[in-house]
Amino acid sequence: MENIEGKVVVITGASSGFGKITAEYLSERGASVVLGARSTDKIEAMAKKINNKGGKAIAVTTDVTKADQVKKLVDAAVKEFGKIDVLLNNAGIMPLSPLEYLKVEDWDQCIDINIKGVLYGIAAALPHMKEQKSGQIISVSSVAGHTISPGGAVYSASKYSVRVISEALRQEVKPYNIRTLVISPGAVNTGLPGSVTAEDVAENIKQYYTENAIPADSFARAVAFAISQPEDVDVNEILFRPTKQQL
Ligand SMILES: NC(=O)c1ccc[n+]([C@@H]2O[C@H](COP(=O)([O-])OP(=O)(O)OC[C@H]3O[C@@H](n4cnc5c(N)ncnc54)[C@H](OP(=O)(O)O)[C@@H]3O)[C@@H](O)[C@H]2O)c1
16 A cells, blocks of 8 residues: 555546545545546535545546546646646446447447546546656456446447557557556446436346445555556556456
8 A cells, every 4th residue: 555645646437436435545545636527516525525634635527528628637636736646537337228228328428438538538647647757547447348248238348448448558658657557347336327227227237236246445445556556567457346246
């Protein structure tokens, strides 16, 4: 858990689940956290709580489907804290449904948030990190970015894409001393099942999560492990799942 104190960590999707718990976890270990999400009230309340406890946090309302808003989030981090050490590209939704349901709006949103959101994060952070000649870009894929099952076509496609983008980035940013990581969690207890809009699928997923999901601090610890490595160690992939999760 070394190397966390004093780091500036920008987190998208910070209002809930992984983003929220990771912001709290890292700020308790001395990181300055920059919270981005659409729910202004939630991230402002989080920032207030962290600052009241002696930590450092700011909140910037951010919709990751808007490149200019993601740039504003990252620029705010650099303006406030002088640098960006880590970008956690975390915002995402999981609107599972069979293709034959033709949930075209869900498909668009899933691609806009889960894929374009990650690209916009890279676009916002990369110029700063190149200049600094340091930084870590962490993007959240999923076990569903390694496996495919019925109902998961578009979500899995988005999470495979995150892995592809992150691996290309890894190879490209070597000259700038920038590190890249993809984290692929299995079923973890967050608000994510709430993003399933197909009623029958939502019921099954809720049931599955109730029976199998593990607590969200599992994710925060994985992020902390990667961040705390020395600068010459580039942890590129972490996949974890509940011990009882089969696929
Ligand atoms: N939990 C799991 O089992 C699991 C497993 C594998 C991968 N993941 C991935 O983990 C990531 C985090 O999800 P979670 O499990 O923590 O779910 P969650 O509790 O539902 O949190 C999702 C976060 O994403 C944000 N978000 C959604 N759309 C956004 C947008 N357009 N712009 C900015 N922020 C947006 C939400 O904030 P606002 O609504 O306030 O904007 C929220 O903070 C996702 O990428 C998800 O695919 C989760």
